Amino acid sequence: MPESRLEVKLLSGTPSAVSLIYAAFRQCYSPGFAGELWPQLLSGDVSQEKQADFIGKILESGHDSPVEHVCYTFAVQGISRALTHQLVRHRIASYSQQSQRYVDAQDFQYILPPAIAAVPEAKQRFEQFMGEVGRVYSDLQSMLTKSGRGAKANEDARFVLPQAAESKVVMTMNCRSLIHFFELRCCRRAQWEIRKMAWKMLKILRMELPVIFSKAGPRCERLSYCPEGKKFTCGKMPLKS
Incomplete structure (x- = not known):
């Protein structure tokens, strides 16, 4: 039974992700119809840079629900059942996991x-x-x-x-769930294995959709203080008090 190594691969992402998020945000603040705006976005009438700038400004206000329209699907192998028990606690997601019932584990x-x-x-x-x-x-x-x-x-x-025992999963999360996942699992206090996986996923998404994920990561980095309290802080950031 050999030791297994972590591997994370992005399988799929929502097409035209920036334009989709932009259209959703604009629908919230415009009397117009996103369905009429959509062809203009795809044709390039509104540049990707302008769309990304608009998204960034709205996100800074704390309005982030429109990012739920974009999802990403990952395939992961070389993870333990200990990790997957933690992973499935993130409930706004879809999981397909290798079955120990049907897959022969003689050489696990x-x-x-x-x-x-x-x-x-x-x-x-x-x-x-x-x-x-x-x-x-x-x-x-x-x-x-x-x-x-x-x-x-x-x-x-x-x-x-x-x-x-090593396991393999395919999982899909929307961007809002992914941001929450990274806030918790990229933290130094997260268990080492799921933290390693989370950082690999985040590295991929920072390249795929930087307007959403360039600032994603541990929650303390967004808050500029440690929300864990005196008893649990790792000391990287000052406490809120």
């Missing part, structure tokens, strides 16, 4: 925490245990198959798989 990959990797004896013990889990899974799968479970053996054998 795993995620090795850096803190364990840094201690040779801990790393050795961890890897020994992963190997033992694989053998137990295989034994149970064989026993269950012989007992009549057949193709359904996986759904019971999987109960021995650890949170370190």
Whole structure:
């Protein structure tokens, strides 16, 4: 069972994202009809720079709901079940996750925490245990198959798989949800694995849609103070008090 590595790929994004957000914002503040404005935006009558400038100014006022019209879809592999349990708590999103019920896990990959990797004896013990889990899974799968479970053996054998077991997901979030996700998960206090994934996603989106994501990141950077309070602050930013 080899160690797995994180990989994040952008699969899809809403076409003409800047123009769509611009049209939605303009609809909020204009007596005109966005449906009539749309062809002008696509033809270039209103430059992308002008659209982005308008969006930026409105966002500074705190009005951000129109960015929900734009979504991005990512494929991620090399993440643990421990991470995906955290990920699905972000409920304004869609997830498709690799099934341990249907996918054979005899040779499952795993995620090795850096803190364990840094201690040779801990790393050795961890890897020994992963190997033992694989053998137990295989034994149970064989026993269950012989007992009549057949193709359904996986759904019971999987109960021995650890949170370190590697998983793969496809997820879709709108821009507003992504900004919230980055505020929480790019924070230094976020768990190391989901923080690493969040920063990889943010790096991609800063290139894809800078007008929305160039300033996205930990919540403290937007607020200019740490909202975690004295007990939990990492010390990067001053407290609100």
